[in-house]
Amino acid sequence: MPPQPGATDISVESVTDTTSVVLPDPIETVVNGVGHLPLAIKDIHGHRSRSGPMPSGVAPYVSADMFKSPASFEKPKAKRWDHWISQESSSRTGSSIKKAAKYLKKPGLITLGGGLPSCDYFPFERIDVKVPVAPHFSEQEVLESGIVRTAGKHDIRNGKSLYDLEVCLNYGQATGSAQLIRFVTEHTEIVHKPPYADWWCILTAGSVSALEMCLRMLCTRGDYLLTEEYAFATTLEAAAPLGLRTVGIRMDKEGMLADDLDHVLTGWDELERGRPKPFVLYTVPTGQNPTGATQSCERRQAIYAIAEKHDLCIVEDDPYYFLQMEDYAPGRIHSTAEMERMPHDEYLNTLIPSYLSMDTSGRVIRLDSFSKIIAPGARAGWITGAEQLIERFARHAEVSTQTPSGISQIILYKLLEETWGHDGFLEWLRYIRSEYTRRRDNIVAACENHLPQEIASWNPPMAGMFHWINIKWHKHPKFHKDPSTTNLKKVEESIFQAAIEKGVLCSLGSWFRAQKDTDTEIFLRTTFAAAPLDRIEEAISRLGEALREEFQNGEANGIGQGANGHGS
């Protein structure tokens, strides 16, 4: 067993004897004497039956190792990353109170140690939640066929459930509850099959929180951080106050360019930059925010090779992984019914592999989030990576976020574990992927119909929520052959205001520029996730009008109607 990630103060109350956890029997399930098969959904039941019982007390010790399959443990271990860990993170020590938790194993012991409230004083007897049964996911279907799941206060002691209000409403471990850790660990193994042995999953209070904690674990004031040249604005806003400077790596329609990454690192001049070569690479590989770009498998392999060459830690922020779409086909709007219904295992093989899935060294920290696939308000996600790094992360969580809301956790458990299972969850993920595909098709078709293509161009997004539109600003009457960023910003603002005037709000590309004020092009970020479909078409139509009026010398520049002439 690896070292414990550190029980919190409250773990003193744990009533679970962790020595009783039965690790999978490596003999029983060996296949052909060459090792175990990777975990698949069909194996979950058998795998669980060979594992130890679910810890049942308040804030018990839990580790992903309890829930990984035998195949996981047969792989080589991750490399060691001592040289990456910041002073802040490396100085986190375990506390005496936490260490005292080991005495809870003593039979009959009464603890006066931990300051947990008694569940007598939690003013909730029951929480019920009405959820869809797979595959009847639409709002209308849930009304008709959704079922109500109930979480009672004492369901565990009454044998009704493995999780209840008595546990979820009290303090929990920084890992998150055992009940939910089991689910996300199995899910992660089934989907990503990390190719090294000592990976861990723990829950996070959402990926924004987790990212900031990762930056503090890895970086020091003055360091450089590698990102896409256009990057998630919140990441930039989290990094800057920590004194981190950003190096934006150039992108094409597949996102970050491996060559430019190599070029920047190979040519790094420590004297000129005043700082050693950066080693933290933040990337959103799938449906990137803001550009919508999705890195192909080959691109990811190339970037991973650069990471190996330059010893980079890849922070893979991947909330849109399951919003991967089929190719956009002009004139064709996908309907849910059209989406093929191949078996899950086959479907998973169609997804572009994550960095985690190719990470033989253990240098990837993967951030998953429930925000884009269940609900942002849950404020919950999970982080996966080498035990050495995740243990440091957990130690930080103990003195900050502690754990996601227990109420969020039990609601997610009722949905994912007690209603859907892994099968139903994948069914759901495929459902929302098809919904977002329809929305993507819709916005791209609207652009084809309503935007003047002489000045607006785009690549149909292959994942996520964002459609990124390039504006040929040298055709703008205010361009005046002045390509300076200052002039660009003026034109950008003028376009932004013109769009507002017509009644549509877009985000400007410069807001996401990793290295501020180095813009040479104008982009608009639009989202197809939020507004109703008909409003999206109307919004794009208004944007088309605004662009035409802005580029008023259109005739001279060859600016006419949209392809289908709807844009007047």
Added chain:
Amino acid sequence: MPPQPGATDISVESVTDTTSVVLPDPIETVVNGVGHLPLAIKDIHGHRSRSGPMPSGVAPYVSADMFKSPASFEKPKAKRWDHWISQESSSRTGSSIKKAAKYLKKPGLITLGGGLPSCDYFPFERIDVKVPVAPHFSEQEVLESGIVRTAGKHDIRNGKSLYDLEVCLNYGQATGSAQLIRFVTEHTEIVHKPPYADWWCILTAGSVSALEMCLRMLCTRGDYLLTEEYAFATTLEAAAPLGLRTVGIRMDKEGMLADDLDHVLTGWDELERGRPKPFVLYTVPTGQNPTGATQSCERRQAIYAIAEKHDLCIVEDDPYYFLQMEDYAPGRIHSTAEMERMPHDEYLNTLIPSYLSMDTSGRVIRLDSFSKIIAPGARAGWITGAEQLIERFARHAEVSTQTPSGISQIILYKLLEETWGHDGFLEWLRYIRSEYTRRRDNIVAACENHLPQEIASWNPPMAGMFHWINIKWHKHPKFHKDPSTTNLKKVEESIFQAAIEKGVLCSLGSWFRAQKDTDTEIFLRTTFAAAPLDRIEEAISRLGEALREEFQNGEANGIGQGANGHGS
């Protein structure tokens, strides 16, 4: 209106026009031409009816100012604290995306700006929660008379509620939801009546998270932090990795000594210490963890005066404020029925005033938590302080925790707002206070009955969850007239192991020592919050046995039975 605390990316989706907020009419409710009366529970209805409508969209802008009474605004403003704010905190800037939120006021605007998921894809139709109706709070009563509150997906648009799943399951502002901010702002004003005008409340993801964020807002690596000489272990563990050094202020049975605080600061030798005089004072004034000490009103006034003299920021971590108890009377166990039932206003006057309530300068940052009064698993609390500081805090939250779980928030809203109201909430707080009083009475009586009072002594706690027991270690056979900390630690460990051997786990005082390895006394921290009452008595009885056997030369030292001779 003060500057906005900064809408997040997602605020672009806000549909609330903040210009429509009607501030209270200062004329209508002026009393005798000398100003408004302080807000009281009975005024809430009228106060609300004179305020603007509750913001109803997803992630609308919200400020405590929308919910404060006219009396609040008549007070002088807080001082400015620019000199306190760390480099990290002062460099947090607003983002362009957030600023774009102002355009949402434009009628008919369609936004493609913010990346919020559509609520069509939240797989929850309804969440129900069964809660007690005041004053029928016990588990048995809730079974019989509790009522079920329902949160539907579209309750706002259907006119059923001011809060619903569509809103709480989406992204929210860093302030927390308007619906819950209103409640905690009114509660804070009713209970603490901050004596300056520009105070703000916003929600936190629990006080541990909030405290770490405060340390980052105020402190810089190398700084000193002022705390009680025995302090909440998690605070010490959060501060140390930030490079903060702790100065423990001496305590008596009323907690931190004002004289010692003044002495430390007046005599601060910057050269010797290598750092300027510290200005952040962390204190748990009520039922302190670990000592259980409660600062009297006079003590607080004296410490506040020192804070004024030395320009200190007081971080008032006060989760046990409502667990204030009546005096312990030997031989008398309070019963719930015995607790007096005075009117709430009168009852509030019996509580020791908080630092916030005496804070004319705006130098107090108060941390409130739902953990000890509702449930720790909610991972929610609130922070109150000068707008200048709370705005900085909110800006940090935007790029880290963002907001407490929306599911926690709506459950709390259903309980606090739609079931209890302020009256019922105070009723509940008085109920759990009486429950904890019974538990306090029980553990103290058990100590009187079972501990050898020649070696164990205590002050009955007046609040909170902890009972702190002093052990006269110079009577221990291993003392050998060696009062060194090293020897003390050996004796402490020996007592700890002896207690384990007898079947009781306590926490050791040295684990909480602010300046490690400076112990001159031995203490045990016990909690009366968690275990059933009969188990607590049994545990104390075992502790008594352990102490007697440890101090085996008892006869020579005059160590006999407990007062009532039950300790054999």
